Amino acid sequence: MKILVTGGLGFIGSHTVVELQSKGYDVIIIDNCSNASPEVLKGISAISGKTPEFENIDLREKSTVKEFFSKYPDIEGVIHFAASKAVGESVENPLLYYENNLTPLIYVLQELQYKKNVAFIFSSSCTVYGQADELPITENAPIKPAKSPYGNTKQIGEEIIRDACNVQPQLKAIALRYFNPIGSHPSTEIGEQPTGIPVNLVPYLTQTAIGLRKQLSVFGNDYPTHDGTAIRDYIHVVDLAKAHVVALERMLKNNSDTNYEVFNIGTGTGSSVLEVIRTFEKISESKLNYKTVPRRKGDVTAAYADTKKANKVLGWKAESSLKEAIKSAWKWEQKLRKKV
Template identity: 60%
Template sequence: LVSFNRKIDLVFSSSCTVYGQPDSLPVTESAPIKKAESPYGNTKQIAEEILEETTAVTPDLNVIALRYFNPVGAHETALIGELPNGVPANLVPFITQSAIGKRGPITVYGNDYDTVDGSAVRDYIHVVDLAKAHVAAVKRMEEKKAESNYEVFNIGTGKGSSVLEIISAFENTTGEKLDYKIGPRRSGDVEKVYGDVQKSNDVLGWKADLGIDEMMRSAWEWEKYIKANPFE
């Protein structure tokens, strides 16, 4: 939340979950907002509705909603990363905690989706690239380049990776062998989603630079740092 010349500028952390299960891929910012597949996605839909309606009647409020896809990874120093409370609900933290011996086998929820290998597909984005997207959004508002006082941007790589592809990438990048099993589909999971990020590239002036290997490598270095320097 930033104030420039008494106006309020807000960068909102939204999510690709607002799209539900998209009708077509890659999903663009103009895609219809469908019924959320999870309570989390519903909170993001509601928050976006409130912000869009508020900006329509509040000229001094400017909002850029960044629709994150799946943020993963850690800072290259391994000093800043993701430390979930309790059992991780997301894939990559569970992978790293399983690899380090903190968790048991990884469960792949479903292998019968209409995807390259049957497992669910997501657009994974490195947290460092995500942070840079925030900087670009603040700069856009500071320089008064926004075309309206409510804008939305997809923040992803524009490429989808399956759960099994992520597991393979982690093993290949780190040299660690993972123990995983196939389980039933999980309620609330979307089959596949990845974003069209052309608007972010052209209008916001931002583009993801880091790939899956950097995501897996940095996440693993962070996990090893936590083990050597426990916070709990």
């Protein structure tokens, strides 16, 4: 069974490709390498013993998308990761985010409308909830006005998919609203390797600890939380990757209740920025150089998942602890440094 993974050389995408291949799926990757390297293919191959097919194309080009699906008419599932993902950058350059995150989604869905039966997974985000009124956040929480253009692209993306499913009964789709993925594959063959300056906490933290960055900035210590720093639900990327495979199989086996479903994917536990830092310091047995700076625009106070629906309906549950996830991220960073 042939599965397309867009953005498959990225952090979450590459781990998902590994999990798909471990289940025997034939994977094709599309990635324009704007925030990833073809070298990731070597890591995927080292883990799974098989190199997936790879097409270096830009999904913002409609004719290219059409040519791709003509070349691969037997695709039965699509996992769509291809998108820009930095909250702060989206605030500074909103039009870039609307182009990168919505145009490819529309072009891919337009090609899928000609297929008799296809499963589609959308890489969504907990940012669709904004600052939720109640914690933990359930799938029934109100979708509030987005705090950032990035968050808005996820809201609009979900709306586009839902509307497409309403008129295309042959299209089955699941939006996975996941929280904060961290860590790396236990083999340390693949992991998070952002191009340029990291925008997420853990890679910036590990790069600071290894000496690539002078200092980690903690954005705000005046939040209404137990230690004043923002709280997030940090999930191991391998657990997250496995959730995509489970969701895909739900559709392929025709087990979906409706042809459009939504699931939260997280651990169900919130950790503050300072708790993440202290956990890392214990693991590395060293002090991290960090300072407090003003809050960033677009950041919410706290977000962590209610995962009961995913646990019960998908039969999926996060298995790794915060400590295990951070430890794997640190091992990955140390390996990268040795290569340098």
